[in-house]
Amino acid sequence: MAKTVKIALAGEGGQGVQSVAEIIAEAANEEGKEALYIPNFGVEQRGGVSVAYLQIGTEPIGSPKFQIADIVVALSDRAVLRTQRYVGPNTIFVYDSSIEGVEEHLPKNAGRILAIPAIEISKNELHPRVFNIIIMGAVIKATGVVSLEEAKKAIEQKLGYKFEQNPKLRELNYKAMERGMELVEQAQ
Numbered sequence: 001m002a003k004t005v006k007i008a009l010a011g012e013g014g015q016g017v018q019s020v021a022e023i024i025a026e027a028a029n030e031e032g033k034e035a036l037y038i039p040n041f042g043v044e045q046r047g048g049v050s051v052a053y054l055q056i057g058t059e060p061i062g063s064p065k066f067q068i069a070d071i072v073v074a075l076s077d078r079a080v081l082r083t084q085r086y087v088g089p090n091t092i093f094v095y096d097s098s099i100e101g102v103e104e105h106l107p108k109n110a111g112r113i114l115a116i117p118a119i120e121i122s123k124n125e126l127h128p129r130v131f132n133i134i135i136m137g138a139v140i141k142a143t144g145v146v147s148l149e150e151a152k153k154a155i156e157q158k159l160g161y162k163f164e165q166n167p168k169l170r171e172l173n174y175k176a177m178e179r180g181m182e183l184v185e186q187a188q
Helices: 017-030 077-086 118-124 128-143 148-165 168-187
Strands: 005-012 034-041 049-057 071-074 092-096 112-116
Touching: 005 017, 005 077, 005 128, 017 034, 017 049, 017 128, 017 148, 049 077, 071 077, 071 128, 077 092, 092 128, 112 128, 112 168, 118 128, 118 168, 128 148, 128 168, 148 168
Parallel strands: 005 071, 071 092, 092 112
Antiparallel strands: 005 049, 034 049
């Protein structure tokens, strides 16, 4: 990874966007990469649009701001609208396929648009609480910013106390991440 990968994740407060960015940044740091994570959310913890800006590279990161992302992930209709300004001709734009009424608002200038059924899979196959980990797997697969192994270690570090209380959660989270990776592979 020679250049810095710029990631914008956006969703409604409570969807876990900030947690995903934090875990990916931690995994990148553990791999010896430079990682810069900037959270942006309103005063509402739930109900407002939450955006996480993440940059990962092998060289020092000069500025926390960026104009165009390499990947934009939008997890709600309002997030689709809010993140359009970060899309350029090489941007991968990922959104959840269950979001209704956004087709006309999808960025026309994106390099690729991937619709993935993360909400549906979390509800029907896994558990609604691992929706954000499915998204994390999708980001990792689409960008290659961190290895699956390091991502698992970072999840363990963030959620290990919950895994100790309920060991089944570990495998559920790992399965969710792997499932997210599969979704991107299938959508390409």
